[in-house]
Amino acid sequence: MTEVSTHPTPAQLADATWEEILPRYDALASVELSADDPAGIETWLETWNALDVALVEASQLANVAYSIDTTDPAKEEAYLRFSGQIGPRASEQRVRLASKLLDTGYTRPDLETALRRFRTDQEIHRAENVALEQETQALQAKYSKITGGMTVKWRGEDVPLPRLNPFMQDPDRPTRESAWRLQFAPYIDTKEEIDTILDDQIELRQQIARNAGFENYRDYTFAAKHRYDYTPADCFSFHDAVAETFVRANQRRHARRKELMQLDTLRPWDLTPDPLGRPALKPYSDIEDLNSRAETIFTRVDPVFGTYFATMRKEELLDLESRKGKRPGGFCTSFPYRKRPFIFMNAAGTASDVRTLLHEAGHAFHGFESAANLDLLMQRYYGSEMAEVASMSMELLAAPYLHRKDGGLFEDGDFERGAIEHLEGILAIFAWVATVDAFQQWLYTAPDALDHKARDAKWIEIWSRFDPDTDWEGLEAERLARWHKQLHIFLYPFYYIEYAIAQLGALQVWRNALKDQAKATADYRVALALGGSKPLPELFAAAGARLIFDAEGMAELVELIEGQIATLEA
Numbered sequence: 001m002t003e004v005s006t007h008p009t010p011a012q013l014a015d016a017t018w019e020e021i022l023p024r025y026d027a028l029a030s031v032e033l034s035a036d037d038p039a040g041i042e043t044w045l046e047t048w049n050a051l052d053v054a055l056v057e058a059s060q061l062a063n064v065a066y067s068i069d070t071t072d073p074a075k076e077e078a079y080l081r082f083s084g085q086i087g088p089r090a091s092e093q094r095v096r097l098a099s100k101l102l103d104t105g106y107t108r109p110d111l112e113t114a115l116r117r118f119r120t121d122q123e124i125h126r127a128e129n130v131a132l133e134q135e136t137q138a139l140q141a142k143y144s145k146i147t148g149g150m151t152v153k154w155r156g157e158d159v160p161l162p163r164l165n166p167f168m169q170d171p172d173r174p175t176r177e178s179a180w181r182l183q184f185a186p187y188i189d190t191k192e193e194i195d196t197i198l199d200d201q202i203e204l205r206q207q208i209a210r211n212a213g214f215e216n217y218r219d220y221t222f223a224a225k226h227r228y229d230y231t232p233a234d235c236f237s238f239h240d241a242v243a244e245t246f247v248r249a250n251q252r253r254h255a256r257r258k259e260l261m262q263l264d265t266l267r268p269w270d271l272t273p274d275p276l277g278r279p280a281l282k283p284y285s286d287i288e289d290l291n292s293r294a295e296t297i298f299t300r301v302d303p304v305f306g307t308y309f310a311t312m313r314k315e316e317l318l319d320l321e322s323r324k325g326k327r328p329g330g331f332c333t334s335f336p337y338r339k340r341p342f343i344f345m346n347a348a349g350t351a352s353d354v355r356t357l358l359h360e361a362g363h364a365f366h367g368f369e370s371a372a373n374l375d376l377l378m379q380r381y382y383g384s385e386m387a388e389v390a391s392m393s394m395e396l397l398a399a400p401y402l403h404r405k406d407g408g409l410f411e412d413g414d415f416e417r418g419a420i421e422h423l424e425g426i427l428a429i430f431a432w433v434a435t436v437d438a439f440q441q442w443l444y445t446a447p448d449a450l451d452h453k454a455r456d457a458k459w460i461e462i463w464s465r466f467d468p469d470t471d472w473e474g475l476e477a478e479r480l481a482r483w484h485k486q487l488h489i490f491l492y493p494f495y496y497i498e499y500a501i502a503q504l505g506a507l508q509v510w511r512n513a514l515k516d517q518a519k520a521t522a523d524y525r526v527a528l529a530l531g532g533s534k535p536l537p538e539l540f541a542a543a544g545a546r547l548i549f550d551a552e553g554m555a556e557l558v559e560l561i562e563g564q565i566a567t568l569e570a
């Protein structure tokens with residue numbers, strides 16, 4: 001056998017099977033560690049990290065290669081080997097090494113947040129839950145299979161549901177209405193089946209929580225998701241504050257929309273199309289144009305961001321345009337061995353593509369800043385709240401530079417329209433997050449959560465609180481089907497309020513930038529560079545923000561957004 005390097009390259013692991021990788025983790029697990037020898041522990045950490053960065057990069061290279069070309073069987077094989085076999089087993093090995101580290105009692109300030117996570121994971125881990133987790137995953141797969149395969153007949157053609165999206169924005173009201181109604185038809189047809197999946201999920205998840213010593217799955221999830229800095233009670237304050245602030249702002253926007261559209265009532269299909277009936281924005285025609293203008297925009301936000309984006313262009317770390325054979329959607333991932341991010345998208349010329357690119361670039365810059373500043377992968381785990389502060393802030397920081405006269409993408413008029421759409425979307429999202437979060441809290445704390453009638457009634461009650469003025473007359477079945485369509489409830493329970501927490505952070509970064517852009521972007525960069533090496537409130541504070549669950553904090557930001565919209569409308 002050839003000697004195995006303790007510092008492999010991603011290329012050396014590209015074709016490896018799990019049997020070839022496991023001995024590397026075994027070797028790390030068998031090293032003698034002692035608190036009396038901190039230098040020995042540091043060397044061990046560095047060796048563990050070297051294996052993880054190479055393995056993660058090899059896995060992400062396979063992921064990207066397959067995402068770009070799903071038709072190549074060799075790429076598919078590599079992707080499935082990493083995601084299905086190697087990934088979950090490597091995660092188990094990391095838990096094993098983390099326990100070993102905890103046993104030594106070793107700590108240092110910039111590892112405290114990582115050690116705290118490891119400790120929680122160890123405390124809530126129960127061997128008997130492994131099989132239950134697998135059962136929940138099977139139910140998740142069942143939900144994905146049913147909903148992923150849904151098609152509808154649209155203008156004589158069988159089409160998957162996402163194909164209806166452009167028609168829901170159509171200037172013609174009857175077209176919008178048909179598309180909007182049709183998206184729920186397959187959910188209405190499978191209501192029983194989806195309800196039963198959730199029943200089984202709730203029972204399993206509550207059992208998992210009780211096994212781990214928690215009263216219910218909500219409390220278990222707060223621990224499992226490492227929510228150290230806010231509680232269920234904070235989330236209830238958040239719901240009340242949203243009802244007092246964002247919901248009222250939405251009502252004001254709806255009143256204006258009704259006026260512009262000359263309608264007596266707003267039906268659900270009237271809420272998002274352009275109120276003046278203009279065709280969709282087309283801000284660019286070719287991808288090189290988008291790339292070079294994006295670089296100009298980032299440079300204007302901060303020259304350092306322009307440099308990062310130039311690096312991504314030069315090193316081919318972008319695959320943006322929609323092509324046959326590519327996977328749908330968009331994401332930003334990282335190659336930790338090279339300390340580089342990668343952005344994958346399916347851009348087709350729309351305004352939302354531009355926003356997606358700004359968003360993913362925020363994630364990419366987070367990757368650049370934290371990888372340059374922190375040696376260990378475990379220090380760069382920042383959780384979704386902070387991750388989305390990075391990306392949502394970039395959407396807002398870049399917004400002033402999107403005009404063509406500044407090297408951006410939008411002509412006069414389109415610039416204002418795009419900015420208003422963005423800000424209105426931000427106002428609207430809070431009410432929806434509060435609805436989904438309040439409903440999920442109820443699902444795992446109410447005694448009658450398995451009673452389908454009670455569940456549906458609760459959904460309507462909660463949603464009405466946060467959307468008091470849309471006209472739902474005669475749309476009862478669609479209104480109920482809406483929560484069956486919210487995949488987070490089934491696939492990522494409780495993952496939702498993070499978006500709103502992050503958006504409030506991003507709005508504060510933006511508020512600061514409107515006063516002093518240089519200082520605001522400098523603070524933002526400091527926060528990104530901290531990765532996950534500090535607790536969430538400290539990361540927010542570094543960015544010039546705080547965690548907001550109160551009406552006062554929200555009211556300030558609502559006022560700012562409405563003021564900006566008024567200026568854009570003038």
Ligand SMILES: [Zn+2]
Pocket residue numbers: 359363387388391
């Ligand atoms: Zn994101």
